[in-house]
Amino acid sequence: VCCLAGILGLMQTTDATAGGCTAQAAYTLLIHGGFVGYSERVQPHQLELLKSITRKGRARLAAGASAVDAVTEAIVAMEDSGAFDAGKGSFYNTGGFVETDAALMDGDTGRAGGVAAMQRVRNPILAARLVMDKTPHTLLVGATGERSLAALGAKLVDDPAAYFKPYPLTAPQPGDEHGTVGAVALDRCGHLAAGTSTGGTRHKLPGRVGDSPIIGAGTFANRRYALSATGKGELFMQRVATHDIAARAEYLGVPLQQAADRMVRELIGQHDGAPGAVIAISADGENVMSSNGYGVLYGYATEKLPPTSGARIGGE
Ligand code: ASP
Numbered sequence: 483v484c485c486l487a488g489i490l491g492l493m494q495t496t497d498a499t500a501g502g503c504t505a506q507a508a509y510t511l512l513i514h515g516g517f518v519g520y521s522e523r524v525q526p527h528q529l530e531l532l533k534s535i536t537r538k539g540r541a542r543l544a545a546g547a548s549a550v551d552a553v554t555e556a557i558v559a560m561e562d563s564g565a566f567d568a569g570k571g572s573f574y575n576t577g578g579f580v581e582t583d584a585a586l587m588d589g590d591t592g593r594a595g596g597v598a599a600m601q602r603v604r605n606p607i608l609a610a611r612l613v614m615d616k617t618p619h620t621l622l623v624g625a626t627g628e629r630s631l632a633a634l635g636a637k638l639v640d641d642p643a644a645y646f647k648p649y650p651l652t653a654p655q656p657g658d659e660h661g662t663v664g665a666v667a668l669d670r671c672g673h674l675a676a677g678t679s680t681g682g683t684r685h686k687l688p689g690r691v692g693d694s695p696i697i698g699a700g701t702f703a704n705r706r707y708a709l710s711a712t713g714k715g716e717l718f719m720q721r722v723a724t725h726d727i728a729a730r731a732e733y734l735g736v737p738l739q740q741a742a743d744r745m746v747r748e749l750i751g752q753h754d755g756a757p758g759a760v761i762a763i764s765a766d767g768e769n770v771m772s773s774n775g776y777g778v779l780y781g782y783a784t785e786k787l788p789p790t791s792g793a794r795i796g797g798e
Contacts, residue, residue, distance in 0.1 A: 502546050503671035508785055509543040510668040511536055512761045512769055513556050515566050515779035516661015516680075517712045524777050524793040528565050528660070532791040535559045536781030539667070540789055549667035549675035549708070550588050550611075557584070557607040557677050560663040564647050568663040569605055571647050572681020577688040580646040582606040582681055583695040585621075586614055589674035589703030596621040596695035600628055602638040604645070607679045609636045610695070621695060646681075661779070662694060664710025666703070666763050674708035674765055676701050676724075683715060693718035698725030706732055706765050709742075712778065713758025717750045727762060738764050742772035750774060759794070 515532050518524060539556045543549075561569025572580040584606035585596035595614025598621065603609045612634045613622050622630055632638055639645040662680035669675075678694040678701040686692075692715025693700030700711040702724035709724040718724070723745050731741035742760050750758040751774025759778035763769045771780060777793040 503548055503669045503673070504546045506670050506672055508668065508767060509540075509670050510763050510767075510769055510784045511539040511543055511552055511556065511665065511782070512667075512763055512771075513539070513560070513663070513665040513781045514710060514712060514759070514761045514771075515560065515663055515781075517757055517759045517773065517775065518661055518777040518779060518793070524779065525565075528779055529791045529793070531560075531563055531565055532779060532781035533789050536783045536789040536791060539665075540783040543667065543669055544785065546670060548671070549669040549673050550586065552667040552669065553665040553675045553677040554586060554607055554611055556665040556667075557663055557679050558605050561605050561607060561679055566660045566663045567681045568679040570645065571660055573684050573686075574646075575682070575686045575688050575690070579688070580642060580681055581688065581690075582679070583692055584610045584677070584679035585695040585697060585701040586610045586677040587675065587697060587701055587703040587708075588614065589676070589705055589708050590671075592704065594620050594697045594701075596697065596701075597627065597631065598623040598691040598695045599689060601625065602628055602642055603631060604637045604639050607677055610677070610679075612636055620697065623691070662712040664694075664701070664712060664761060666708035666710055666761055668708070668763055668765060672765055674703050674705065674763065676703040676708040676710050678710045678712075680712075692716075693723070698722050700724060702728055704728060707738065707762060709760055709762040711758065711760045713746075713750065713774075714756035717754050717756045718758065721745065721749060723750065723758075724760065724762075727760065731764070738762050738768040739770040739772065742770055746772040747774045
């Protein structure tokens with residue numbers, strides 16, 4: 483039984499890579515556009531973007547794309563849009579330049595890839611994918627990591643100061659709020675994946691790395707759950723938040739929403755006083771968001787539910 487299951491698992495993985503996931507009807511795509519501090523700062527164009535990215539991703543999953551591909555593609559679209567704190571729209575650090583972080587995890591195989599403190603990579607999530615697919619490592623960082631990635635085919639921008647949209651270091655004004663991006667997906671093989679991409683927090687020091695590229699902190703997936711976080715990365719790292727939520731749900735047998743609320747609202751929110759939100763799905767069809775403040779932007783679709791987007795307000 484063990485070996486047959488192993489062979490079937492291998493076949494499913496191969497199918498997923500080829501875009502041939504059709505074993506089950508159910509699929510899910512849940513994406514986020516970060517934690518925006520005030521509900522009045524939710525911008526209609528961001529919600530439209532999240533909806534259209536979700537629509538494309540939903541069609542891909544319906545056609546048999548793997549969860550890893552669906553997550554990667556959704557995040558590339560958000561990075562390229564310039565509408566979020568990821569890829570093109572990344573916040574500048576206190577040194578006046580961009581350093582991006584991203585990670586991707588394949589819940590079925592347990593493989594993961596991440597990049598941190600990238601200054602010239604055009605799509606951090608594609609760089610994370612290269613780490614996962616083309617290296618024996620899990621995390622590559624900084625200028626030397628970037629050189630390794632360029633050698634593996636990562637696209638770099640020629641002039642970072644021209645490519646990355648400059649972002650003021652002062653407090654954001656209404657209308658310019660934007661946040662980290664993430665995605666979780668369940669494909670029709672029944673496999674899960676999670677990814678997160680960010681320019682990090684405002685006013686971060688050069689060299690600072692957040693939770694997004696750290697597996698188990700801002701990004702995590704296994705065969706049961708896939709999660710992506712946004713908020714104050716220091717707390718998500720210190721609490722190993724996404725892994726803790728998955729472990730709490732699995733080991734205690736509690737609903738995923740309850741496990742996520744315990745971490746995001748009680749621990750990081752009430753106890754630590756830090757902003758945060760998580761999107762999470764399970765292979766059994768649980769789809770949850772947990773937020774401890776105003777407005778985590780999301781896009782969501784399943785095989786039954788057409789694409790929808792909105793802002794999830796903490797406390798609801
Ligand atoms: N979690 C990200 C970081 O700390 C930032 C965010 O989600 O807003 O880098």
